[in-house]
Amino acid sequence: MSKTIRLDKYLSDMTSETRSKVKEYIRKGRITANGVVIKTPETKVDTESDEICIDGKQVGYVEYYYYMMNKPQGVITSTEKGKTKTVMDVFKETEVNCPRFDELSPVGRLDKDTEGLLLITNDGELNHKLLSPKNHVDKVYYAELRNPVKASDIEIFSSGLDLGDFICKPAKLEICDSENKFAAKITISEGKFHQVKRMFEAVENEVMYLKRLSMGSLVLDKNLQLGEVRELTVEEIIRLKEI
Template sequence: MDRLDKILVSQNVGSRKEVQKLIKDGAVCVNGECIKQPQHKVDAVADDITVGGQPLLYSKYVYIMMNKPAGVLSASNDKRAETVIDLLPEEFQRPGLFPAGRLDKDTEGLLIITNDGEFAHNMLSPKKHVEKKYIAQLDGEITEEMISDFENGIVFADGTRCMPAKLEISGENPDKTTAIVTICEGKFHQVKKMFAVCGKNVVHLKRISIGDLYLDSNLHIGETKMLSELDKMSIFMGNMH
């Protein structure tokens, strides 16, 4: 059993404020009865919920976009540090949520939070070739040799070889120190370590896209929003081949 407003928000009906207005305006019915209390408890699976006369097709899985701030752990819980789950608004909270793929503590940008393990596995598996795109600010200039090294697959000191990656100079930065990096795997600290092999340090790192899903420009750092089914599908549309 859960609050009616929380369930509607989790199903992408609207923001908490919008959903509460719908309920108070009498647009929401549970088992044929008009409910005007947002806190009314319902069983999302067993109860028949309608919004504006249309049945709510409840999905047990949720997909949340976060513009992750620096200084926050990509983890479900931690006793010593704030996690991305701690940042979620109350109406998005539910058991089993986890970040699908971690961003380093000091890295910002697009993070997907979900309770769907199969979705996360498919998004992160190198075999699926889902692109992850980052903007990296470096402490030195990007060279043609670096671009070629990324394309051939950077080799770490321990002999681990990265899959081919794309390195571009950002057109917004004429001094060649801002890079756009596209990878389709997610090794630990991968982007920073790739640049370190090339003798460059990453000063600031931000993920801007996963597949064809881009970070919402209206989402301020630390903010979240529910993803639609179309958003979710777009993650797998921009695969590298």
């Protein structure tokens, strides 16, 4: 979407340079807008129609970024720096460079020992839509369990499991292989703290391994290794926004 912003903000948003460094570039005449040298940082430019260049190299404007991460175990879903490694620390270790990295945040949370799909974006509106209870966005997990899944578990999950402090919405529990009833897929439309683990605990079972496979229309890329990140395709973004 087109909008008008200050030239120095435009450049600081789209480069790794600080606002003061960008202003220095502008004052030195290194920046052009539509072929004209601009030397005032506060000059307003249109993010869509104006062609902005640094030393003759065009710098396009992108407002929102969308990334898929295959979250590894042992890291927490947080943007805050601390003693424990975060998913944003993992992001920094990849070769993916986002000019607006400081604006990014994960959508929802995965437990420290849970692997799989994690959406990371600076699109606050989409973040809110995906997490809003009223939208009932399905999340699919693969679980390996201490005990085999029973037929009665499937019925209990589908009827809405009572965890004491809240009653889960109906969930879909599927045995992955008729020969291996220790592995299952579960689809939930909520995201309560430790929900999947607590649901299995409620039927006297224990999750030994947990991986998120999908969130809404977004499916974990099978080619994405643990700890890797890639940008979403245009099609994936469009489908996600069709909530």
